[in-house]
Amino acid sequence: MNNVNIRDSVRRTEDIRFVSGQGTYIDDMNADGQLVGMFVRSPHAHAAINGFDKTDALALDGVVEVITGADWAKLGFGFIPSNSAVKENTDGTPIAVPERSCLAATRVRFVGEPVAMVIAETLDAAREARDLVEVDYAPLDAVTHPVKALEPGAPQLHNGVDGNLCVHWELGDGDATEAELEASDHVVALELHNNRVTAAPIEPRGTLAIPDMETGVTTIYQSTQNIHALRAAIAKILRLENDQLRHVAPDVGGGFGGKNSLYPEPVVTVYAARNLGRPVKWVNDRSESFLSDTHGRSQYTTVELGLDADGTFRALRTTTIGELGAYCGTVGAFTPTGGSARTQGGVYAFKAMHYRARAGFTNTAPLDPYRGAGRPEGSFQIERIVEKAARDLGFDPIELRRQNIMPKASLPLKTAMGLDVDCGDFLTVFEKTLAMSERAGFAARAAKSEENNKLRGFAIAPYLECTGGMPKEHAIVTFSKNGAAHLAVGSHSTGMGHETALCQILSAELGLDMDHISFTQADTDATPLGGGHGGSRGMELGGNAVRQTADEIVAVGKQIAAYQFECEVGMVDFEDGSFFQPGSNNTMSVGEAVSASFNPDALPDDLAPGCMNIGSTFERGVISIPNGCHAAEVEVDPDTGVIDVIGFWIVDDFGTIINPLLADGQVMGGVGQGLGQAILEQAVYDGDSGQLVTGTFLDYAMPRADDMPHMTLDYYEGSPTEKNPLGVKGAGEAGCCGAPPAIVNAVLDALKDHGVTHIEMPMTPEAVWRSIHLT
């Protein structure tokens, strides 16, 4: 018997196949009679297309079809949609959402934009044919910098979009913030850049589309994280009904937001398969991934903090320029606007806040969510300005934070950004992190560093974020007569371990043996709806959907038990997998109830056989507020500029922890990506040519094992949220929020005697060295 509870560190079920090479990722799948697709991509950042010539490509042995942008345009299909939650500018006018075709026909706007698809019998033939498709380009001037793109005279990307501006937007009370800043004894300002990065899951994107010519249904296997929404989007573009497409994600090798969006390639792949009546498979290689995957972050921001002489914060004003890339992505304009604005101010109390954003189009790959989608930017902005205020004005950075953290007694509250902060104890979390971080020994460690001609620094960075993603989730439990249960959910793990965590919840709620629960996710045939992955919604939506379904199963089980016990339903209790009638010897296990549920004779009149097979949709009321605190200790070599992150301490408040082992994994993985953004990673475009300079893993610096410190983790579990029955707050994106400011501020602490007050991310050795020696 393998019964588990909430908060057990249950080892993962899925690992058995993953560690033995038995996972099934998209490139591991093949279908009989399959064709191979490849995309011809624009080599120009900006160009008009005068024409296509596919004669040579089509003449090649083994080539079945070539679909150019011009061909695609003639088919008259729809455009790639953008579903930004922010739809209007400040003045009420609609934001600009230019049309984006799956294959560009007349103009390309970024290097890597697909202009044609070749379909061949073999990969080799497809590859050769790709080079034979002739596209007549007339290059145009390009702009790749988000600030320059909004300047007068910048090359214009889209007809009808003035000045490349997609959105101008604000949140908070501008007048009140201005007044509070005026009334402040000090106003500290900082300009900073949140560097452009990319999710770079190790598995590239890909699709296998298998048409069934008899039923007319095409099954799409795709490495994605959002199958229901993307099926609807693909169907809409291709003018199909949803039920003409079944969308399934096999094992997915990481996503982090980079597989959320609707991309052009799967749409054309599905069309090609249906049109040719044969399965078609396309898988990106890594170089194409860098060019064509969405990128994330990228904001140029001015932050102003107003505070009293005694250090009390009064007001915060953030003015930022974000970018969309060449087109609006699936979430599009939301990330640099609402996505960043909501959690402005972090864990601190402010009388007033104001956030103002503009975001425009650049000749670069589209930007869309990357782990945190705006909240890491917000967290970086507040923690950097607080650190700067402390340094400039002579406050102790720890003390200044302590003094301004929202007290527990002030909760629940609505922040000046309208965020509903229901619970938490930010000060306790802060103190706990500080206590863990061995401050007492710092001076001795710093002295030791100095002996070795190194500089040591420390910083602490509390963060406050919020969950997101689709607000509904569905779970279905189907029992077999022998009592085995099958759980199907519409939420989606791309590595987080839902196969374990969600079955763990079901096991705990029903007292079922984990080993007797099987699992399906990410299949439009398995659940009527599903929100996939995004916004740290896995446990908040998926977990609560499972729990709600379990509750409904228990309610039916009670009716079955009451019928057998010959008592009122209200007299039946349920605990540890047993229905029982207190004060009697009547008991019935879940297994017995399940077998009774298939036997018409054992059921009251109002229940039908199979009545314990239940599907239920959970709907979130209000998003929850994960929060926590990170602290970093670093050593900097002033001669080389190399940063060594030596110590890292984390305390998180995710409400109820379902499985600590898996929560740890989320936190540490997020810190890895946060560290990457802080000191290593940047997607760089050449300003003149618009070429992506960081187009391979040779140029794009991924964090490696020896870049990472040993992390010490703990949780604060004193404030489970009442916003959902499980009390969970979402764990997936926290690491990316805390790590960048903790590391950057720690480096600046190390450099404080050199008069260095700011270095942009990524803090490469060169950037650090220059700041020490050339300023």
Add this chain to the structure above:
Amino acid sequence: MPSVSMTVNGNAVGGDIEARTLLVDFIREHLRLTGTHVGCDTSQCGACVVHVDGTSVKSCTMLALQAEGCQVETIESLADGDTLHPMQEAFREHHGLQCGFCTPGMVMTAVAMAKENPNLTESDVRHGLEGNFCRCTGYQNIVESIIAGAKAMQG
């Protein structure tokens, strides 16, 4: 087309292949052993690591023809039926994987590392993973898995 023969996971295999066929493509496409993964095209990520004559090799950096007559071991060879290899077991026990895409390469690298030095330190492991990317885990649990797995391999 030239022909190639080698031993993969104890089985004699071979066939006529294009001379340009990479070892990883031979393993994945010709032998349909899909546990060995491809995560890049510049030999950086390490998802494709296998053992060739006992040494860990990125199978995307080698032509299949160069493995002529060699003993090749892939991730599929490690478990003994349903019994996982101690290194595989350690990865599961220590949550050394999330999406699992880097995992076959990590485990194969780890087994080679452990065979060379059973008493691995944290720093040995971190440096030994120079050629393996993981985007999911932040590496800490991979490091713990490898140290524990190396110990378990001795016992």
